[in-house]
Amino acid sequence: xxxxxxxxxxxxxxxxxxxxxxxxEWGYGExxxxxxxxxxxxxxxxxGVTLFDTAEVYGSGRSERILGEALASSxxxxxxxxxxxxxxxxxxxxxRHLRASAQRLGRDAIDLYQVHFPNPLVxxxxxxxxxxxxxxxGGARALGVSNFSLAAWRAAERTGHVPIVSNQVHLSLVxxxxxxxxxxxxxxxxxxxxxxxxxxxxxxAGTYTTTHRPRGVxxxxxxxxxxxxxxxxxxxxxxxxxxxxxxASPAQVALxxxxxxxxxxxxxxxxSVSQLEHNVEAGALSLTNExxxxxEASAQAAWPVR
Numbered sequence: 001x002x003x004x005x006x007x008x009x010x011x012x013x014x015x016x017x018x019x020x021x022x023x024x025e026w027g028y029g030e031x032x033x034x035x036x037x038x039x040x041x042x043x044x045x046x047x048g049v050t051l052f053d054t055a056e057v058y059g060s061g062r063s064e065r066i067l068g069e070a071l072a073s074s075x076x077x078x079x080x081x082x083x084x085x086x087x088x089x090x091x092x093x094x095x096r097h098l099r100a101s102a103q104r105l106g107r108d109a110i111d112l113y114q115v116h117f118p119n120p121l122v123x124x125x126x127x128x129x130x131x132x133x134x135x136x137x138g139g140a141r142a143l144g145v146s147n148f149s150l151a152a153w154r155a156a157e158r159t160g161h162v163p164i165v166s167n168q169v170h171l172s173l174v175x176x177x178x179x180x181x182x183x184x185x186x187x188x189x190x191x192x193x194x195x196x197x198x199x200x201x202x203x204x205a206g207t208y209t210t211t212h213r214p215r216g217v218x219x220x221x222x223x224x225x226x227x228x229x230x231x232x233x234x235x236x237x238x239x240x241x242x243x244x245x246x247x248a249s250p251a252q253v254a255l256x257x258x259x260x261x262x263x264x265x266x267x268x269x270x271x272s273v274s275q276l277e278h279n280v281e282a283g284a285l286s287l288t289n290e291x292x293x294x295x296e297a298s299a300q301a302a303w304p305v306r
Contacts, residue, residue, distance in 0.1 A: 027216030
């Protein structure tokens with residue numbers, strides 16, 4: 001496993017996203033939540049995965065509980081990251097939610113506590129004052145944000161006294177906006193970009209077709225409509241062409257593209273142990289500059305970055 005370090009935070013290049021743990025909208029069912037999720041976490045630990053990401057809103061806290069139970073018997077040095085949804089400008093609310101997340105996760109402190117999204121109704125300085133106090137008190141070890149623009153990320157850095165070590169954003173071969181500003185700034189300032197949906201929730205794996213579409217919430221996305229799946233074909237064809245040279249799948253190539261950028265790590269989810277293993281293997285795949293250029297050209301033709 002390859003590891004990435006920034007601002008004192010060292011994590012595996014391939015982490016594990018756990019939105020699907022206990023979240024009914026994914027349609028995985030109770031057997032997955034009660035059994036498979038634990039096996040996935042246990043195997044991730046064996047493979048050297050050290051970054052596990054969740055959020056209080058995933059399954060109304062159930063994802064945190066499942067992840068916490070799966071990690072309870074392990075002494076591995078891991079980074080457990082969760083996220084706070086700033087929906088109301090109530091003083092003290094962020095600190096209370098942090099403690100509730102820690103309790104559900106069964107941890108004395110949150111390794112990386114992230115603000116899930118910016119909310120103009122909840123002043124950033126108010127949030128940071130509360131969360132910095134938790135860091136100083138030992139309730140959190142590091143702070144991050146999610147879905148923040150570069151301007152908002154930098155403003156958060158200037159507001160507080162604790163570094164905002166990471167920004168978790170949507171980054172994949174077909175959603176590349178963060179490469180314009182966020183990733184270069186992270187590289188220049190010893191910060192980390194955490195890429196969620198690096199496989200576009202399975203679209204870039206190439207397993208779905210117009211006659212075989214995903215279940216659950218993904219089925220409602222335009223990307224998985226018949227038109228969206230047809231639109232993805234040229235990109236998938238290029239992923240397959242590149243993968244053929246390495247003996248890799250489209251999903252592995254798509255993940256390797258994300259990881260080809262310094263200071264970037266990825267947190268794909270996994271529906272099974274075998275899928276987790278498949279994703280982790282992508283961390284060892286190194287693409288050439290020519291591969292990267294060809295992949296981005298195919299994606300730009302289908303999904304222009306605006």
